[in-house]
Amino acid sequence: MATPFTPDQIAERVERLLVRHAELQRTNALLTDQVAALTHERDSLKSRLSAARARVDALLERLPAVAPAVTKESE
Template identity: 45%
Template structure:
């Protein structure tokens, strides 16, 4: 019976150790996820800013010349 109690105690210790390790890993992963979310938000903001700059640059370009009627068809 003492042997069974000792084995049970060892199993409980292993379970507690595993539980602590998983809790630590979970906390680390949560921190990494939070950092990744912040980085993603920053990148999304940079993309939006770049898109706005490209759109502004495109709006400053001269418009292409208007095509004349029938100029895109081949002459007979």
């Protein structure tokens, strides 16, 4: 049969669990902040990409239509 824990042993284990819990809460808060920052950065990059695509599309529309090239074989 297992030896029962003394109140001091239980108190020590509870203290360690409380410390670990606090560490995990801090880690979770930091990770939550990182997720928020990365989400903001992603949204900003998506917006910039969309704007760049729109500029490229506008430039492509300004290009004159090019007739197909005539090759010697088709002459």
